[in-house]
Amino acid sequence: MTQAEKPTILFTNDDGIESPGLWAAAAAFRDVGSLLVVAPREQQSGMGRSMPHYSEGRIFPYEAPIDCGDCRAYAVDGTPAQAVQHAVLELVEDKPALLVSGINYGENTGNGVTISGTVGAALEAASLGIRAIAVSQQTPTDLHRSHSNDVDFGVAADFSRQFGTWLMDHPALPDDVDVLKIDVPAGANGKTDWRLTRLSRRRVYWPTRPERLALHDSGKLGYRYNSDPRAAEPDSDVYALLNDGMISVTPISLDMTSRTDMFRLSQILLGKQEYGL
Secondary structure, three states: OHHHHOOOOEOOOOOOOOOHHHHHHHOOOOOEEEEEEEEEEEOOOOOOOOOOOOOOEEEEOOOOOOOOOEEEEEEOOOHHHHHHHHHHHOOOOOOOOOEEEEEEOOOHHHHHHHHHHHHHHHHHHHHHHOEEEEEEOOOOOHOOOOOOOOOHHHHHHHHHHHHEEEEEOOOOOOOOOOEEEEEEOOOOOOOOEEEEOOOOOOEEEEOOOOOOOOEEEEEEEEEEEOOOHHHOOEEEEHHHHHHHEEEEEEEEEOOOOOOOHHHHHHHHOOOOOOOOO
């Protein structure tokens, strides 16, 4: 395969360009195509798909810390979703064949996934017509915003390659599948099973109240784990990952329309039918 024939695979994350999880994902695709790593210069966890106007968008070449074969890397002053846009608009000639977002420190499950910059970057790529996976690794909460080398991303990287190459090899996907969200449990190994799941309606991490004396004092919101995964829906990502210790693979759609009976809802809104009947 010539240089021109190699597919371009784009990598980003929300933990920042220096994250070992990002480079573990890139290394897994070393022989698959021409790799382009475009990630935020700074930690951007919790940014979702945001596009803040104050992002400066400066782009800096970055020297890859590993041997990732045919690889270019850039650090961007911006969010994960903005990194995707800069990559597509300024750093490639043709649309990438795949976007790999992650590997994130900490799982992204339940109804909080819209907070995730990892998932947000994948959704942004999907909205631009790029196949996308969002990969996260379960870790202790105190490592969520770290670049700890104590986390083994090997299994998550292998599954990133498995599902990423599958997407590249299958041009036709079922309707309403825009992103594959992959969550890998702590302690997973090569024999850990995966399960196709739905997004749980339950929340896993809950906000914590700022500690301050007066409202005008600085007061950053925090979060804490507060979930009983046994109570989650049995077919959900929360149940598979946090209760059964399985790898969760969740298809996500850009169409966030409620799956409801539109006629019935219209009758309720028009006052022609009582809610609950």
